[in-house]
Amino acid sequence: MSRVMHGDKLAAELEQVPLSDGTVSRRITDMAQDIKCQLIDRVKKSGRYSLQLDESTDVSSTAQLLVFVRYIFEGKLNEEMLFCTQLEGSCTGEDIFNKLDSKLKDAGLSWGECISVCTDGAGAMLGKKKGLKARVLQVAPHLNFTHCIIHREALACKTLNAEFKHVLDTAVKIVNYIKSRPLNTRLFSTLCNEMGSEHKGLLLHTEFRWLSRGNVLRRLYELRDEVRIFLTDQRSPLADHLSDADWVTRLAYLSCIFEKLNGLNVSLQGENTNILYLNDKVQAFARKLVRWRERVEMGRIDMFSELEEFMEENALSVNSIKASITAHLQSLLDHFYKYFPEGDAPDQYDWIRSPFNVTTANHLASDMEDALIELSTDRTLRTALDGKTLDEFWVSVALEYPQLSKAALDVLMQFGSTYLCEKTFSALTYIKNKHRSRLNVEDDLRVGISKIKPRVDLLCSAHSAHPSH
Numbered sequence: 001m002s003r004v005m006h007g008d009k010l011a012a013e014l015e016q017v018p019l020s021d022g023t024v025s026r027r028i029t030d031m032a033q034d035i036k037c038q039l040i041d042r043v044k045k046s047g048r049y050s051l052q053l054d055e056s057t058d059v060s061s062t063a064q065l066l067v068f069v070r071y072i073f074e075g076k077l078n079e080e081m082l083f084c085t086q087l088e089g090s091c092t093g094e095d096i097f098n099k100l101d102s103k104l105k106d107a108g109l110s111w112g113e114c115i116s117v118c119t120d121g122a123g124a125m126l127g128k129k130k131g132l133k134a135r136v137l138q139v140a141p142h143l144n145f146t147h148c149i150i151h152r153e154a155l156a157c158k159t160l161n162a163e164f165k166h167v168l169d170t171a172v173k174i175v176n177y178i179k180s181r182p183l184n185t186r187l188f189s190t191l192c193n194e195m196g197s198e199h200k201g202l203l204l205h206t207e208f209r210w211l212s213r214g215n216v217l218r219r220l221y222e223l224r225d226e227v228r229i230f231l232t233d234q235r236s237p238l239a240d241h242l243s244d245a246d247w248v249t250r251l252a253y254l255s256c257i258f259e260k261l262n263g264l265n266v267s268l269q270g271e272n273t274n275i276l277y278l279n280d281k282v283q284a285f286a287r288k289l290v291r292w293r294e295r296v297e298m299g300r301i302d303m304f305s306e307l308e309e310f311m312e313e314n315a316l317s318v319n320s321i322k323a324s325i326t327a328h329l330q331s332l333l334d335h336f337y338k339y340f341p342e343g344d345a346p347d348q349y350d351w352i353r354s355p356f357n358v359t360t361a362n363h364l365a366s367d368m369e370d371a372l373i374e375l376s377t378d379r380t381l382r383t384a385l386d387g388k389t390l391d392e393f394w395v396s397v398a399l400e401y402p403q404l405s406k407a408a409l410d411v412l413m414q415f416g417s418t419y420l421c422e423k424t425f426s427a428l429t430y431i432k433n434k435h436r437s438r439l440n441v442e443d444d445l446r447v448g449i450s451k452i453k454p455r456v457d458l459l460c461s462a463h464s465a466h467p468s469h
Contacts, residue, residue: 031454032443046071052118054421063087077391084442093131111140118415121147148418156335167250214258221255256304278416293329352408
């Protein structure tokens with residue numbers, strides 16, 4: 001890094017500085033502890049906070065509990081890793097609660113100040129009797145539990161009737177036939193080069209990564225001619241499917257619909273999202289499903305471009321697949337309504353989204369509704385909203401409209417997904433690999449991903465420049 005930033009001369013000088021085996025590790029620990037102290041101080045000053053947490057197993061088969069916190073600091077909501085700690089034993093809801101409760105107490109944080117907890121919905125997390133949710137609600141009955149919206153979207157999408165499931169399973173077999181054999185992979189790549197194909201290979205499907213389905217199907221559909229030729233040369237019976245126009249038609253549809261589902265999934269990811277924004281995305285997609293079904297019933301498939309193109313090129317009638325597509329879209333819609341009840345995105349929160357366009361809110365207490373009327377007619381505040389995020393705006397009016405501000409921030413502060421945990425587990429996999437499997441990863445993670453800068457000057461002043469030996 002020093003060579004890139006300052007040149008070879010300074011890098012060479014730094015290489016001459018003698019460091020013991022544990023020096024770098026100790027300095028990382030020092031910086032991590034300083035960041036942690038700053039974070040806990042900020043959370044305490046915030047007055048209330050929300051959590052997202054998830055559990056995963058690292059390369060050494062050790063269960064790691066990762067917890068993120070959202071809090072108010074410097075006029076807006078901030079997100080940081082609160083801690084990453086090992087779980088011993090069976091990792092039940094009781095185990096997770098005990099570890100979480102102990103860590104919060106060590107940090108001096110109270111359950112009474114916690115607004116909500118977001119988890120991935122596993123049994124150990126949301127079990128009604130022995131899950132984490134049950135144990136937390138015993139000590140904090142006011143707290144709101146949310147099931148990760150990204151996880152719910154993945155569950156809602158896992159619906160295929162026998163007809164489309166057969167196509168998907170066969171597609172996976174075709175890909176695995178080529179990708180699981182190194183020789184086949186090389187031969188297929190050579191064929192793609194000879195045919196001038198845009199892609200030089202297929203993508204491997206994995207059940208664990210839901211997004212892989214859409215990418216795998218799209219790549220297979222785009223390389224269908226190359227795959228058919230290759231399988232024919234290999235005398236594989238799988239080649240017959242790619243010569244079947246009816247089968248390829250269904251493959252084209254699956255490629256299109258999974259691409260749209262993937263697009264929704266990606267739109268739900270990211271930092272600094274709130275439950276209102278995420279639910280709006282889901283509700284919009286559900287409305288699209290309704291409209292797509294209606295269009296297919298009318299014989300329109302232009303929203304599925306690859307499917308439309310294939311059917312036009314082969315002079316196929318939409319009627320041959322209309323019933324199958326409408327049934328699948330209806331099944332998808334039913335599952336979306338199951339995992340995302342319309343109550344997840346009620347209109348009662350419109351006053352938070354657009355405070356200057358909503359002047360009545362019957363569900364609010366009279367004094368709060370009166371305050372909303374006053375706020376909505378404040379032209380100065382209307383101007384102040386421009387250029388600010390929702391959380392920044394509601395933090396900024398806390399002194400003038402404390403009740404409204406608190407109610408709005410109690411909603412905006414809630415995590416809607418466990419995206420930060422999933423993203424950080426990816427970083428953990430890189431940091432704690434098979435070559436460093438004994439690493440206690442929390443300090444390295446904190447220094448690596450935290451937006452809080454360590455107070456290096458303060459840390460340096462606490463160390464002697466020339467320690468005696």
